[in-house]
Amino acid sequence: MNIIVLVKQVPNTTNIKLDPKTGNLIREGLESIMNPDDLHALEAAVKIKDKTGGKVMAVSMGPPQAVDVLTQAMGMGADKAFLLSDRAFSGADTWATSYTLSKGIEKIKDYDLIICGHQAIDGDTAQIGPQVADWLDIAQATYVNDIESVDENEIVVKRRLEHGFERLACKMPVLLTVISELNEPRYPHMEQLISACEQKAPIKVWNAADIGVKTIEVGLEGSNTHVIKTFTPNFKRQNELLEGSNKEVVSDLIDRLKKSDTTIAYRL
Amino acid sequence: MTIWIIEEKCDGCRRCIKACPYEGIKIKDGIASVTERCTSCGACIEACKKQNAIESDIEPRKIPDFSDRQGVWVFADQTDGKLARVCLELLGKAQDLAKDMGHKVSAVLLGKDVSHLIQTLHDHGAQNVYLVEDDLLKNFRTIAYTNVIEDLVLTYKPNILLMGATALGRDLAPRVSRRVGTGLTADCTQLAIDPDEKLMFQTRPAFGGNVMATIACKYASPQMATVRPGVMEAAPCKPENPTLIRHKISLKEQDIRTKILERVTQKKPGTDIIDANVIVAGGRGVNGEQGFAMLKELADILGGELACTRLIIEQGILPHDAQVGQTGKTIRPEIYIACGISGAVQHTAGMTGSRYIIAINNDPLAPIFKLANWGIVGDVHEIVPEFIKQLSCGGAS
Ligand SMILES: Cc1cc2nc3c(=O)[nH]c(=O)nc-3n(C[C@H](O)[C@H](O)[C@H](O)COP(=O)(O)OP(=O)(O)OC[C@H]3O[C@@H](n4cnc5c(N)ncnc54)[C@H](O)[C@@H]3O)c2cc1C
Numbered sequence: 003m004n005i006i007v008l009v010k011q012v013p014n015t016t017n018i019k020l021d022p023k024t025g026n027l028i029r030e031g032l033e034s035i036m037n038p039d040d041l042h043a044l045e046a047a048v049k050i051k052d053k054t055g056g057k058v059m060a061v062s063m064g065p066p067q068a069v070d071v072l073t074q075a076m077g078m079g080a081d082k083a084f085l086l087s088d089r090a091f092s093g094a095d096t097w098a099t100s101y102t103l104s105k106g107i108e109k110i111k112d113y114d115l116i117i118c119g120h121q122a123i124d125g126d127t128a129q130i131g132p133q134v135a136d137w138l139d140i141a142q143a144t145y146v147n148d149i150e151s152v153d154e155n156e157i158v159v160k161r162r163l164e165h166g167f168e169r170l171a172c173k174m175p176v177l178l179t180v181i182s183e184l185n186e187p188r189y190p191h192m193e194q195l196i197s198a199c200e201q202k203a204p205i206k207v208w209n210a211a212d213i214g215v216k217t218i219e220v221g222l223e224g225s226n227t228h229v230i231k232t233f234t235p236n237f238k239r240q241n242e243l244l245e246g247s248n249k250e251v252v253s254d255l256i257d258r259l260k261k262s263d264t265t266i267a268y269r270l
Numbered sequence: 271m272t273i274w275i276i277e278e279k280c281d282g283c284r285r286c287i288k289a290c291p292y293e294g295i296k297i298k299d300g301i302a303s304v305t306e307r308c309t310s311c312g313a314c315i316e317a318c319k320k321q322n323a324i325e326s327d328i329e330p331r332k333i334p335d336f337s338d339r340q341g342v343w344v345f346a347d348q349t350d351g352k353l354a355r356v357c358l359e360l361l362g363k364a365q366d367l368a369k370d371m372g373h374k375v376s377a378v379l380l381g382k383d384v385s386h387l388i389q390t391l392h393d394h395g396a397q398n399v400y401l402v403e404d405d406l407l408k409n410f411r412t413i414a415y416t417n418v419i420e421d422l423v424l425t426y427k428p429n430i431l432l433m434g435a436t437a438l439g440r441d442l443a444p445r446v447s448r449r450v451g452t453g454l455t456a457d458c459t460q461l462a463i464d465p466d467e468k469l470m471f472q473t474r475p476a477f478g479g480n481v482m483a484t485i486a487c488k489y490a491s492p493q494m495a496t497v498r499p500g501v502m503e504a505a506p507c508k509p510e511n512p513t514l515i516r517h518k519i520s521l522k523e524q525d526i527r528t529k530i531l532e533r534v535t536q537k538k539p540g541t542d543i544i545d546a547n548v549i550v551a552g553g554r555g556v557n558g559e560q561g562f563a564m565l566k567e568l569a570d571i572l573g574g575e576l577a578c579t580r581l582i583i584e585q586g587i588l589p590h591d592a593q594v595g596q597t598g599k600t601i602r603p604e605i606y607i608a609c610g611i612s613g614a615v616q617h618t619a620g621m622t623g624s625r626y627i628i629a630i631n632n633d634p635l636a637p638i639f640k641l642a643n644w645g646i647v648g649d650v651h652e653i654v655p656e657f658i659k660q661l662s663c664g665g666a667s
């Protein structure tokens with residue numbers, strides 16, 4: 003069985019630092035990592051390959067330095083890797099990103115299963131998986147937390163829902179988006195990592211022309227949504243101690259919560 | 271595609287910097303200069319209209335005429351004949367949006383034997399209800415629902431389509447948006463109509479809540495967004511001439527390509543603490559199980575979840591998945607209320623990303639106060655009951 007895994011390079015937002023003066027996000031020096039959910043996607047793919055044979059192919063769209071996550075993917079057991087990289091791809095929304103990825107996948111052609119992470123920790127949209135599935139016109143299963151069985155015709159998965167779960171049988175080919183409950187990702191294997199680093203491992207780099215897309219269809223130009231502005235929510239902490247009787251401090255606190263820009267403010 | 275600055279015209283007013291979403295421009299020696307982060311989006315050109323100091327070779331993209339796209343639609347997310355609360359909240363917001371645009375509010379209801387929900391949708395602001403009933407729509411399956419909504423959108427041409435950011439909505443919405451050829455903004459917390467262009471401005475958190483972005487979908491239609499549950503407010507109202515539109519479409523089982531083998535509802539409907547908006551956390555200063563029962567009551571009123579320090583796990587009061595910190599979970603709720611927690615670094619490692627931190631501790635020197643927006647020095651067993659009392663008589667839902 004040939005499996006494509008979509009991996010994204012993301013800034014490590016769990017270690018985010020804010021400028022103490024302005025309260026703005028400090029983007030410089032943020033370490034780049036493989037999106038956490040994608041580690042689970044790779045682990046699942048390599049496990050299936052171990053049982054059924056075939057190849058695992060990692061695909062990423064991003065700047066040249068995104069080869070790092072592909073190298074890591076090879077260290078974890080991917081056999082091949084593809085980097086879709088072109089200045090024209092930058093500034094893409096999920097429409098343009100999913101289009102670019104699906105054109106790359108169509109060029110690879112030979113696949114039975116696509117696995118991607120549920121959500122990236124930077125863009126946070128969880129839209130890429132379903133959109134890629136629709137471009138390719140294949141079935142999808144999201145929020146997958148267990149893969150029960152898989153063969154050439156059908157895969158049976160468990161999906162985590164708000165109040166329980168669902169067991170779903172899908173006709174192949176299919177795209178899964180997986181959540182971290184699915185498995186424990188392995189550490190990259192030293193030898194595999196070294197061989198990947200030595201460029202012996204085949205990481206192909208494809209630009210817009212290679213995958214047959216026009217530059218106006220991708221990146222910022224090909225996007226349907228545009229960011230109009232970004233701002234940092236105010237994180238500065240006042241460190242204020244509220245004073246008065248128990249009754250007074252509590253009503254003072256409730257007042258402040260009511261005036262806060264939080265989603266529960268209106269319910270108080 | 272590039273932009274450049276006509277230095278003689280630039281007066282260093284910084285308007286461009288405010289407008290740029292990407293840190294693509296900065297001031298050097300009192301004059302604007304473009305950085306390598308610039309994506310040529312053109313937002314700064316607009317901002318510099320006064321000086322006209324920014325030029326570009328960007329072809330202005332034509333905005334298609336969408337004047338025939340009418341109506342604000344809300345997808346009525348139902349499972350087993352029960353509506354998700356969020357769709358009533360969206361109908362509340364849809365009324366505001368529709369008013370600002372001079373459009374009507376509609377709900378889209380798909381399923382099998384779901385006509386008992388029509389009245390509820392009307393009563394929450396939906397003037398029109400589009401109803402599609404079919405055996406194959408009984409349980410939600412992505413491709414079946416996508417095909418139906420695609421057909422509705424192409425037939426009736428709405429201007430806006432909103433869905434709840436539930437597990438169902440987040441599975442369906444991206445697929446629908448791709449199918450009908452439009453953009454989608456995920457997990458919005460604010461929606462508003464821009465008075466100039468009548469566009470919907472959609473604001474959402476990204477980077478794990480560290481950044482807020484306002485997004486618009488100018489070049490494609492309908493304008494689509496998913497919205498987090500609990501953010502908008504339902505607004506019951508009786509529209510004039512409520513109308514039901516039954517739509518027929520032929521679906522084939524073999525096109526749907528998935529089969530539900532089993533659906534299991536698990537008892538405890540609580541949210542994972544990672545996803546909760548409000549966390550009430552307790553430490554050793556909280557008096558055992560009884561004390562935690564009190565915190566649970568507060569959490570319930572606030573629509574939040576219980577969490578704790580490691581010592582509480584070790585005492586067996588709460589299960590391991592409620593632990594916050596270095597060896598527990600890292601969470602960033604909107605509101606974190608720390609009760610009887612000292613603020614050891616191993617604990618705070620898991621909660622400093624919270625939007626607002628409130629600390630209740632009887633030791634004014636407890637390190638947790640250094641991290642808090644607001645602190646209350648006092649006994650949790652007096653403060654929390656008072657908190658519950660005031661919230662309850664304040665008429666909280
Ligand atoms: C502040 C901000 C807000 C944004 N808001 C929106 C928005 O509301 N709507 C919108 O359409 N776009 C939005 N974008 C753009 C969006 O982040 C990008 O299109 C991004 O490339 C993909 O989206 P994501 O990070 O949300 O991925 P997700 O959909 O969350 O990612 C899910 C999975 O898809 C795969 N994947 C995602 N990206 C790649 C990739 N480049 N290469 C390989 N695999 C990948 C991975 O397996 C990943 O785990 C926003 C961007 C920013 C900076």
Ligand SMILES: Cc1cc2nc3c(=O)[nH]c(=O)nc-3n(C[C@H](O)[C@H](O)[C@H](O)COP(=O)(O)OP(=O)(O)OC[C@H]3O[C@@H](n4cnc5c(N)ncnc54)[C@H](O)[C@@H]3O)c2cc1C
Nearest residue numbers: 553554555579580595596597598610611612617632633650
């Ligand atoms: C390797 C390692 C990893 C660890 N990982 C974690 C982790 O992931 N998460 C974690 O939480 N801890 C972790 N710990 C433990 C951590 O170091 C602290 O011991 C623990 O967080 C303290 O918990 P606490 O605040 O509940 O208790 P204490 O530190 O005992 O604080 C209790 C507080 O309650 C106040 N108090 C007492 N009575 C009242 C009252 N009636 N009203 C109001 N306030 C009152 C006291 O003033 C005090 O400040 C770890 C420790 C180690 C060594």
Ligand code: SF4
Nearest residue numbers: 280281283284286318
């Ligand atoms: S807005 Fe125009 S005039 Fe003002 S600093 Fe920017 S480039 Fe210069």
Ligand code: SF4
Nearest residue numbers: 290294308311312314
């Ligand atoms: S074109 Fe866009 S990205 Fe570049 S500087 Fe102007 S606003 Fe910033």
